[in-house]
Amino acid sequence: MALIDIFNNLANPTRFLALTNRVLPWLTALTVIVLVYGLYRVAYAPDDYQQGATVKIMFLHVPAAWLAMMGWGLMAVAAFGTLVWRHPLADVAARAAAPIGAAFTFICLVTGSLWGRPMWGTYWVWDARLTSVLVLFLLYLGMLALYWTAEDPNRSARAAAILALVGAINIPIIKFSVDWWNTLHQPASVIRMGGSAIDPSILVPLLIMALAFTLLFLLLLLLNMRNEILRRRVRSMRMMQAASI
């Protein structure tokens, strides 16, 4: 009962804004604290015996990769909200998540590349995992282009939801097909992910950084959702203005 109440309360953008404004300071503080602590732990984490100090890139790379995937997952869930329940905040959330998800995917790609150079001797290989992240990035770009193109949020909301769902179905298919593609063409190569079983001295900072990134994602999401709600408010006020003449 109480849960449904909360859900209904959140459905109202005005209440959502009020709640967001109350939560934001705390979330900001928490994010900063966890992030700083995480970075501190990262700074004092030991080097990997194989990869040396470059393992420090992992603390950015892996959380970014997780959040890149989580971002699309969130958009796919929101898509259900838009199409099935017509929840007013679902599209706001999806739209707010798209640029953030794209940014984390970008971070994953860039840090991965910068890690690949010392490890594999090249910035980029057409390996299965890298490639599927690249396709994910392309999908994000398509989603951003879609949002960019449609001025009218009501118009783009459902289109975006359908693209999010189709993309969500497609990502595992891509992962699978790219794996297959690679085993066909790629000769035994330099590519070897990870390597050592992860030692707690590295695992713990990694998990803390992952938590910090997740908090950061949420923080940005809330901020961006707030903007999106305001943007829609501006829109509807302009509509009123146009109709009032």
Add this chain to the structure above:
Amino acid sequence: MNALLALLLRDMRLATRVGGGALMGALFYFVVVSMIPFAIGPDLNLLARIGPAVLWIGALLASLLALDRLFASDHDDGSLDLLTMSTLPLELTVAAKAIAHWLTTALPLIVITPVLGLMLNVDMSAMGFVALSLVAGTPALTFIGLIGAALSVTLRRGGLLMAILVLPLTVPVLIFGVAAANAAIVGPAPFGPPFTILCALSLASFVLGPFAAAAALRQGQE
């Protein structure tokens, strides 16, 4: 049924009339593929090596870009409104349009593939397999592109946006299409498995495409 047939025939007639788009796909395919040797340079071995890839990329671009105005033209002149007011489920209407499009656009493209294969120095005997891989794979492109065509009506823009949205979704088709073609040409992997997967992808998108496209069109009624 009568209604569906009427729609299929109308769309094919529109495509083949003066001003219709029937041969545009095939022509674009022809032009794009013929441009590639100019960029690569006249290295016959290299051309033969990447021939199937070039043919598939060309077919992919031609299929998607030709789909651009599949629904948009009906939207712009008000036909789409009436199409949705029929007793037929929109999914069937949409599928009929897609089939008409495949018949008038993808089929001619496949027919001219052997000629292009010659220019790319692809072995004649293998060309049959490349064409076969296109026959199996282009329906998937059309039916995935269908989603983009419907979205581009909703968004009121076609062209590049549609290609940007749809291209990433076609990655599996491209991979297995080229894999099947290459298997036929250079081996050593057999032609069968990638070809089967290609057919499966086509079947899956045959089901999924019209549903997603009809949903997009319905949702787009703003």
Add this chain to the structure above:
Amino acid sequence: MNALLALLLRDMRLATRVGGGALMGALFYFVVVSMIPFAIGPDLNLLARIGPAVLWIGALLASLLALDRLFASDHDDGSLDLLTMSTLPLELTVAAKAIAHWLTTALPLIVITPVLGLMLNVDMSAMGFVALSLVAGTPALTFIGLIGAALSVTLRRGGLLMAILVLPLTVPVLIFGVAAANAAIVGPAPFGPPFTILCALSLASFVLGPFAAAAALRQGQE
């Protein structure tokens, strides 16, 4: 002059506003170029060998396809009628629109080229030259494409038809563009001569394009 500036600014504003096409060209370029390795296969040496060709083909397609609605959108909303009723010669009007288009579409495309070069395993130090060849060559693409954009208004169809008409005209640009880029990367021929020719081509089409496009638009008034 005032009128031309107003037009230039309007077109740039339209492109960069929400719903504008400024970044579509660059995005399409990014997507198409990233799709090509899926067809070719993950063979780094081969990719490096054909890297400049792939980049140039991508830039060519993106430039031309993005031009598609340069005049068509003005035609559809009646702006084109008024643009021709000004005291300015139509040639200048047309050139101003092309410049605005190059600034908003081709320039972003050139900016992201180095990233794509990385993925195609093109040597970092040579990427500068590839980008330079694009800076010198894309104006030619825009101004040749301009003719196609004008024709596509006359013929009332854009998209593929325009690409089909214009692509053959761009062959010289493609050849010298890739030649310049390759010279910079693998040698042994020097970068200078093809680059100079590329610049000459751009200059020539800068003069020729607006005239042909204006003529096409005038003829199209039916």
Add this chain to the structure above:
Amino acid sequence: MTLGPHASFIVAAYIVTVVVVISMIAWILRDYAAQRRILGDLEQRGIKRRSQASRGDET
């Protein structure tokens, strides 16, 4: 903390991440300010939102 022979790559990775995150934050905050400004502008003209017009909702 020594970063070994590949220090530049590690530093670059951190810099890129920081730049991306910071610019995203900056973009979001600027957007917020812009929306606020436009809203203020519209409110000053006496334009009301639909919900306010019809049932006097709280903000």
Add this chain to the structure above:
Amino acid sequence: MTSDSTRLVCENLACERGGRLVFSGINFAVKAGEALILTGRNGAGKSTLLRVVAGLLRASAGRIKLTGGIDEMGTAEQAHYQGHLDAIKPSLTVAENLQFWARFLGAPADASIEPALEAVDLAALADLPAAYLSAGQKRRLSIARLLAVKRPLWLLDEPTSALDTQSQGRLAAFMRQHLAGGGLILAATHGPIGLDAPRELKMGAAG
């Protein structure tokens, strides 16, 4: 085809468009043989209401019900919608255009489109590509659709626009005939439409 008991009832309709409430609390009923004319200033929501009834826009509240028609069919499937656009393909001939819509919208397979073309005075142009038609001729071709396929409810958005006086008179005659046969008409217009004393729904400017 239409029983005399056909009845269109709209209750408490509201429609939101582009995040703005265009109208709300619209109630009306139209019974067989009756026409309801929608009037009101620009932007009052006349076109929007017609599209809502045609099922082309979703109502944000309220109910639309066509009773007494064919039970298993929705309102949209029993209605003709004539909007600002004519749904005509320029590259098909006049006859092909009409033939297609007749088939697609469910006219009997053996039905002829001749009478409809003659009624709108386009029979002489039957084999001309529709590209050559003037704005008014296109309008007439799209009106022929209403005659070629029988559907009880006509939804007409400014049907007289682009028509010359003679054609306006003809359209009025078609409408009277449709009403006499038990049909229903819902039409938006700014001017007179040629029906004598039709019922009128004045739509207020929302906001």
Add this chain to the structure above:
Amino acid sequence: MTSDSTRLVCENLACERGGRLVFSGINFAVKAGEALILTGRNGAGKSTLLRVVAGLLRASAGRIKLTGGIDEMGTAEQAHYQGHLDAIKPSLTVAENLQFWARFLGAPADASIEPALEAVDLAALADLPAAYLSAGQKRRLSIARLLAVKRPLWLLDEPTSALDTQSQGRLAAFMRQHLAGGGLILAATHGPIGLDAPRELKMGAAG
């Protein structure tokens, strides 16, 4: 700006469209302060004639001459054409749209568009993207163009369409004002346009 001796003379005009002669042997003259209304049934060639005069279509025979204006300028450059389309970009604001056309069509650089916007009652919406406008409001914005840049000849194709009664009245006032200032008007219309006893050219139906 316009001398009282401005005169539009069309002699023996003919126009072929889509391989068909739309009209031929059209002769008329309009002098400063005068309006000529084109009437005739659908397809008679009213829109075609306006586009020919505007230089947007080539006449297959005959001569169009605007005398007494600025000598080195052609007819098109001294005319405003208002067709069925409004030449408005939805993503630009109302003010930006008008500003652009004012600049491009040659208004003095320091001229303000404010008065024109106020005249069509859109000043309050100046900063709104034009996408938010209704059909009638868009029409009004495009009418504002006629006021923002002074040109002697107005070519209007069904200018009252989509306008509500109040706006139609305002448009009639603008036209009277333009005529009073020595302007010329050539307008195609099916209905009354709000001018008292204008001259009329009835175009016969060709074919």
